[in-house]
Amino acid sequence: MVADFGFGILVLTFLVALYSAGAAFYGYKVKDDRWVESARRGMFLTFPLVTLAALSLIYLLVTGHFELSYVYAVTSLSMPLYLKITALWGGQEGSLLFWSWLMSAFASAVMLRKWDRDREFLPWVALVTALTLAFFLSLSLFFENPFTRWWQTSSGEVAAMFPPAGSIPLIPPDGQGLNPLLRHPGMIIHPPMLYTGFVAFVIPYAFAMAALITGRTDDRWIRITRRWTLWAWLFLSCGLLLGMRWAYDVLGWGGYWGWDPVEIAALLPWLVGTPFLHTVMIQEKRGMFKQLNMILVILMYVMVIFGTFLTRSGVLSSVHAFAESNIGPMFFVFIGIILITSISLLIYRWGDLKSETELSSTSLFSREALFLLAALLFSGIFVVCFWGIVFPLVSEVVTGQQITVGPPFYKQAVGPLFGGLLFLMGIAPLSAWTRASLKTIGRAVWKPAIPTALVPPLLAALGMRSGAALVGFTLVAFVVFVTLYEFWRGAAARSRSQKENFLLALWHLAGRNRRRYGGYIIHLAMMMMALGILGIELFQTTTQQTIATGQSIQLNGYTLRYDSLAQFTYVDGRIVTRAVMSVYRGGKFLGQLYPRYDYYPDGQPMTIPAIRSTLADDIYIVLVNWENVSVLQTPFKVYDNPLVLWLWIGGFVFIFGTLVAAWPDADPLTVLAPGQEVRLAGARL
Amino acid sequence: MKPSSITGMWGRGKFIIGGVLILAAVVYLIVSSTAASAEYFMTVDELKAKSASLAGQNLRVSGAVIGDSIQYNPQTLNLTFTVAQVPGDNATVEAQGGLAVVLHQAVIDPTRTHLTVVYHGPRPDLLKNEAQAIMTGHLGPDGIFYADELLLKCPTKYQEAVPSQVVSGG
Numbered sequence: 001m002v003a004d005f006g007f008g009i010l011v012l013t014f015l016v017a018l019y020s021a022g023a024a025f026y027g028y029k030v031k032d033d034r035w036v037e038s039a040r041r042g043m044f045l046t047f048p049l050v051t052l053a054a055l056s057l058i059y060l061l062v063t064g065h066f067e068l069s070y071v072y073a074v075t076s077l078s079m080p081l082y083l084k085i086t087a088l089w090g091g092q093e094g095s096l097l098f099w100s101w102l103m104s105a106f107a108s109a110v111m112l113r114k115w116d117r118d119r120e121f122l123p124w125v126a127l128v129t130a131l132t133l134a135f136f137l138s139l140s141l142f143f144e145n146p147f148t149r150w151w152q153t154s155s156g157e158v159a160a161m162f163p164p165a166g167s168i169p170l171i172p173p174d175g176q177g178l179n180p181l182l183r184h185p186g187m188i189i190h191p192p193m194l195y196t197g198f199v200a201f202v203i204p205y206a207f208a209m210a211a212l213i214t215g216r217t218d219d220r221w222i223r224i225t226r227r228w229t230l231w232a233w234l235f236l237s238c239g240l241l242l243g244m245r246w247a248y249d250v251l252g253w254g255g256y257w258g259w260d261p262v263e264i265a266a267l268l269p270w271l272v273g274t275p276f277l278h279t280v281m282i283q284e285k286r287g288m289f290k291q292l293n294m295i296l297v298i299l300m301y302v303m304v305i306f307g308t309f310l311t312r313s314g315v316l317s318s319v320h321a322f323a324e325s326n327i328g329p330m331f332f333v334f335i336g337i338i339l340i341t342s343i344s345l346l347i348y349r350w351g352d353l354k355s356e357t358e359l360s361s362t363s364l365f366s367r368e369a370l371f372l373l374a375a376l377l378f379s380g381i382f383v384v385c386f387w388g389i390v391f392p393l394v395s396e397v398v399t400g401q402q403i404t405v406g407p408p409f410y411k412q413a414v415g416p417l418f419g420g421l422l423f424l425m426g427i428a429p430l431s432a433w434t435r436a437s438l439k440t441i442g443r444a445v446w447k448p449a450i451p452t453a454l455v456p457p458l459l460a461a462l463g464m465r466s467g468a469a470l471v472g473f474t475l476v477a478f479v480v481f482v483t484l485y486e487f488w489r490g491a492a493a494r495s496r497s498q499k500e501n502f503l504l505a506l507w508h509l510a511g512r513n514r515r516r517y518g519g520y521i522i523h524l525a526m527m528m529m530a531l532g533i534l535g536i537e538l539f540q541t542t543t544q545q546t547i548a549t550g551q552s553i554q555l556n557g558y559t560l561r562y563d564s565l566a567q568f569t570y571v572d573g574r575i576v577t578r579a580v581m582s583v584y585r586g587g588k589f590l591g592q593l594y595p596r597y598d599y600y601p602d603g604q605p606m607t608i609p610a611i612r613s614t615l616a617d618d619i620y621i622v623l624v625n626w627e628n629v630s631v632l633q634t635p636f637k638v639y640d641n642p643l644v645l646w647l648w649i650g651g652f653v654f655i656f657g658t659l660v661a662a663w664p665d666a667d668p669l670t671v672l673a674p675g676q677e678v679r680l681a682g683a684r685l
Numbered sequence: 686m687k688p689s690s691i692t693g694m695w696g697r698g699k700f701i702i703g704g705v706l707i708l709a710a711v712v713y714l715i716v717s718s719t720a721a722s723a724e725y726f727m728t729v730d731e732l733k734a735k736s737a738s739l740a741g742q743n744l745r746v747s748g749a750v751i752g753d754s755i756q757y758n759p760q761t762l763n764l765t766f767t768v769a770q771v772p773g774d775n776a777t778v779e780a781q782g783g784l785a786v787v788l789h790q791a792v793i794d795p796t797r798t799h800l801t802v803v804y805h806g807p808r809p810d811l812l813k814n815e816a817q818a819i820m821t822g823h824l825g826p827d828g829i830f831y832a833d834e835l836l837l838k839c840p841t842k843y844q845e846a847v848p849s850q851v852v853s854g855g
Contacts, residue, residue, distance in 0.1 A: 360697040369700070376704065380711035387715055392726065402726035402773070404745055406821065409722040413714040544807060546759045597810075605810040624807035633759050635807050 003068055003147040006056030007161060010097075010147075013049040013104070014137040016042050021130035024123040033119075039126045040111050046133060047108035050101045054088065057097060057146050061087050066172040069159035070094055070146045076177030078572050082188075083178055089191045090178045092312065093146035098192070099308070100136045102199040107133055110203050110228075118220055124210035125203075132202050135334050143327045180574075180598065180606045186246030190239055194266055197236025198304045201269055203228045205301035208294055212345040217352045219283055222293060226280050229300075230662040233273045234655065240266055241651040252607040252622045254542060254639035256647070259407040264385045265307040271382040272300040275375035282368050286433070287356030289368075291346075292375065294353060298342045305335055310389070357434075365436040370428040377421050384413040411537070415468070422475035422530065425523055426482045448481035472534045476527045483520050483527075490517075510660070518661025525657055528650030535617075535643025544624070544637040556640045558619060559584040563592075565631045575599040579623050579634060583612060595623040595636070617642040724821060729770040729800045736824055745821050746830060747771060748800060749791035750837075752814025764804045768818050769797040784838075788815045804832040811837035 020042035027035025057070070062084045066072045074087040074094065089098045107129035115122050140146065148159045150170035157170060181187070204225035211221035243263065244256040257263060276296040279289045309331035346353075362368050388405050395403040430444035455477040456470050464470060487506065490513075495505035510517035545553050552561045563580040570576050578596035582589065593610035600606065612619045620639040629635070724743040732739065732746055748768025755766040769791040772778055778787050791797055792815050802820055812818070812835075820832035 359700055364699055364703065372700075373703070373707070376707045380707065380714075383711060384715055384718075387719075391719065404724045404726050405719055405722050406724055406743075409718045412718040412721065416714060417711070544762060546762065607810065635759055635762070637807060 002056050002060055003065070003149060006053045006060075007141075007145065007147040009049055009053040009056065010137060010141055013046050013053065013100075014134060014141055016045055016049065017130045017134040017137060020046075021127050021134065024126040024130065028123040036123045036126070039130070040122065043107050043111045043126055043130060046104040050097075050104040050137075054097060054101045057094065058085055058088055060147075061085065064175070066175045067149050067169055068146075069148050069150055072150065072172055072175045074175070074178050076175040079177055080572075083183060086188045087178050089195070090182055093140070093144040093148075095191065095195075096136060096140050096144050096312065097146050099195055099199065100133060100140060102192075102195050103129070103133045103136055103202065106199050106203055110206070118216075118224065120214045120216060121207060121210035121221065121224075124213050125206040128206035128209050129202060135330075139327050139330060143330065177600075180600050181250060184246055184250050186242050186249060190242040190246055192239075193235050193242055194239030197232050197234075197239050198269065198308065200228060200232030200235060201273065201300050201304045204232070204297050208297040209342070209345065212294070212342075212349050215349065215352060217290065217349060219287070219290075222280055222283055225297070226277070226284075227662060227664070229273060229277060229280075230658065233270070233277060234658040234662060236266070236270050236273065237654065237658070238651075240270065241648075241654075245648065245651075248644075249611070250606070250608065252609045254540065254609075254620055254622070254637075254641065255536065256644075259388070259410045261389050262311050264389055264410075265310040268307055268382065268385060269300050269303040271378055271385065272296055272303055275378040276300060278371050279375050282371055286368060288359065289372070290353040290355060291350065292372075294346055296375075298338075298346065302335060302338055302342075305331065305338065309335065362434045363436050365431055365438060365441050366434050367428060367431045367436065368433065370424055370431050374421060374424045374428065377417050377424065380417045381414050381421075384410065384417070419471060419475060422472075422479055425526070426475065426478040429486050429520065429523075430482060445482070448478065448485045451481050452478040466538055469534060469538045472530070472538070476530050476534070479523060479527050483523050486520060487517070514663065515661050518657050518659075521657030521660055522654055523657075525650045525652075525654035528646045528653060530650075532644045532647025532650065535646070536641045539642045540639060542637065542639045544635065546633055546635040548632045548634070553636060553638055555619075555638050556617075557585055558640065560593075560619070560621065560636075560638060562634065562636070565629070565634060570598070573601045575601075577623070577629060579636075581610070581621055581636075583619060593619070593621050595621040597623055613645045615643075615645055618644050726773070728773040729768060729798045731773075732800065732824060732830075733798050736828065739824050740826065741823060743821070744823060744830075745819065746800065747773065747817060747819045749788040750812060750814060750816045750818050751792050751799070754801075755808075755812060757808045759808075762806055764806065764808055764812075765801065766812070766818075767799050767801050768820075769794070769799055771817065784817065785815075788817055800830055801828070802830045802832050804835050806835070809835055809837050 020039040022039075023035045023042065024039035027033060027037075027039060060068055060071050061075050062081065064071070064075065064077060064084075066075075070091060070093045074090040075084050079087075088094045110125060110129065145161055148161050150172065151158050151160055151163055151167035152170045153164050153167040158164060158167070163169070207221040207225045207228075211217050243266070247258070248256040273296075276293060279293055279296065282289050283293050309328065312327060312331075359368070359372075388410055392402050392404045395401060426448075427441060427445060430448075431441055432444075452474060455474045459470055459473055464473075487510075490509045491502055491506035494500065494509050495502050498505060498508070500508065541556055543553060543555050547553060547562050549562050549564055552559050554560075561582045561584065563582055565577070565579050567575065567577045576596055576598050578594050581593045581595065583591055583593055591612060593612055595610040596608050598606045598608060607622055607624065609620050609622045611621075618639070618641040620641055622637040622639075623629075624635045624637050722743065724745040725739075726745045726747075727735075729746060729748045732744065746768075749771050751767045751769055755764075757764045771787055771791045772781070778784055781787050781790070802818070804820070804822075817838045819836040819838070820830060821834040821836075822830060822832035825831050
């Protein structure tokens with residue numbers, strides 16, 4: 001009953017979305033704003049409608065309607081309530097419905113804004129969001145219906161929405177339950193964050209298309225979308241970080257990023273969005289890079305759809321073993337339509353997107369040029385990652401032989417480009433607009449360069465011999481010094497001119513230029529993350545040993561004594577085997593760790609590492625093997641991961657910095673007035 | 686040519702040169718890294734057929750684990766097992782009835798090509814009869830596959846399984 005209701009609502013929403021798209025287009029054609037207004041209202045309606053459909057599914061999940069194949073696949077009687085609710089995105093069909101739900105939320109939200117000053121964009125924004133929503137709803141309706149039920153026919157069990165001829169309903173007494181790997185707090189928030197980031201990138205694209213179609217290619221669309229992009233980027237970043245943390249906590253291989261194709265698929269929009277957020281500033285202030293920004297927005301949206309396609313179609317083999325699915329061709333058609341439309345429009349308007357300032361009149365060391373360089377390096381990383389994903393597919397088509405590239409490929413190729421980006425992060429904030437030369441940059445950079453120059457000898461004296469590490473840490477130090485110097489310089493100047501004390505001056509300074517100083521906070525956060533990444537990538541040590549209770553494992557000055565082993569059954573039925581390890585360093589007792597593995601009744605084992613985190617390093621113990629373990633013979637794998645805690649601290653600082661930059665102003669338009677920014681930039685010369 | 690247009694051309698030229706240099710660097714990084722870390726994804730049959738030409742190559746092989754062959758010494762962490770040939774591409778697997786069926790057939794069919802795998806490390810949780818093993822490593826001159834990395838998949842556990850114990854209801 002509820003399933004029929006949910007399905008009916010989905011059909012209705014699909015029709016409403018199609019109607020809105022049609023009404024928006026027709027309203028534009030006949031120049032009748034009533035049709036456009038009707039389209040707008042239609043889009044408002046999609047959010048409550050998809051909410052109803054999602055609530056229907058949640059109701060079915062929570063009440064254990066196992067006659068639904070989706071409910072059967074992702075829930076079981078023994079699961080706690082919150083997991084039954086979050087099972088909404090625990091599988092393919094639910095995830096797609098959840099995607100549509102978020103899409104409808106963003107589509108409705110963007111329709112709510114004041115359209116007075118850019119009414120001409122409205123029909124096209126409505127059209128793009130409506131069509132995107134209709135596409136994802138069609139996947140739910142025709143391919144991955146979350147409301148299908150089990151039917152017993154003469155030839156076996158089938159899952160279908162409507163009863164096949166001569167069948168009787170099947171009601172399994174219990175479901176399979178959510179994959180235990182997904183029963184983790186990180187996994188509960190990770191998909192919504194990632195999806196929100198993905199879906200929010202649709203809005204900038206919709207405005208970009210509106211700008212191209214209407215020919216209003218001044219920077220109005222970019223001012224509207226910058227903040228949307230920033231929020232989308234924040235959610236995407238949080239999603240990526242949560243996924244990393246989940247991998248670190250649950251998968252038990254000592255790392256957080258495996259260069260898995262699905263991870264990279266989520267990173268691709270980020271790699272396009274990040275340079276976009278930078279070059280967009282140049283367009284706002286100098287009227288340059290209009291063509292580049294348009295390309296980046298289109299690419300960002302294509303990567304969102306492509307990423308969803310990769311994760312949802314089962315085309316790639318990956319640890320994210322998603323179900324094989326037949327929605328692949330649909331995505332191909334959709335991506336093809338997007339590309340053809342976007343590129344045609346782009347070519348049509350290419351001439352209108354000319355720079356207001358000739359690039360050739362700017363110096364190679366100007367901020368504009370350095371931002372362009374950063375965008376190029378980001379594109380380089382993007383191409384590397386994209387190539388890594390599609391290479392197996394390409395090689396199979398070309399040579400008939402599937403050739404894959406593993407993590408070493410990405411590390412080798414991304415490493416130098418990332419180093420280049422760090423260097424740019426160091427000098428770009430100190431470079432001036434338009435007419436910077438080596439001399440002016442040198443004058444700005446020499447102060448932070450002095451402490452930076454002390455870093456490599458200091459590290460070498462401490463015994464660091466790896467060239468990559470010396471270069472990496474020196475670059476990180478450089479960016480940190482430059483950024484802190486920027487804070488200090490601005491605050492000191494304000495403190496002098498306004499007769500404020502230093503801290504108050506710093507507060508006001510950052511408050512008045514939130515975008516800029518939020519950006520600097522993000523840079524500092526990136527450096528913390530870089531510290532963690534360098535630490536674990538270059539200095540991770542590991543050992544694996546099989547020992548009996550009373551014996552110890554030595555690693556990097558740590559002594560890990562194996563005290564005891566216990567086995568017990570947890571309330572939800574899993575059998576937990578847990579070891580107790582005492583951690584010592586230099587004879588000093590530091591604490592106890594409890595690596596364990598959980599064996600679920602359905603046969604799925606899960607290894608949960610025990611982690612002791614400090615700012616210096618993480619001790620990470622994995623109890624390996626769930627068979628053949630006894631107190632006399634217990635295999636452990638131990639990792640020492642230097643500095644990795646900084647990655648997570650950096651994550652929090654990153655969120656803070658992005659919030660500082662993205663938080664709505666009382667009146668965004670006056671704060672972002674170009675004159676004000678230019679004056680500031682001028683004052684700094 | 687007027688002086689301003691010369692500087693204009695040079696102005697654009699310096700960016701074009703810079704862009705081309707970066708492009709070249711990216712292409713170089715991709716080509717060299719691809720060459721250094723390419724792994725050839727093969728089936729057991731392909732591996733056996735081309736074994737002579739594969740010495741020293743990074744290989745990735747997939748096969749069905751034969752449960753009885755698993756030998757593991759927890760003290761030395763030496764792990765040995767045998768895998769049987771399974772088709773490489775998804776379409777063939779689907780055509781033959783899905784991964785679970787294909788793996789089962791591969792294990793019980795004695796005429797399939799077999800490959801002995803040696804791995805050093807803890808025994809993975811999912812290594813059991815009729816699991817799909819994806820090994821990365823190289824082929825020794827002795828015809829044994831020395832795996833550096835071992836990835837296991839158990840089919841259909843959480844994917845679209847049909848309920849096996851169902852109650853018919855009205």
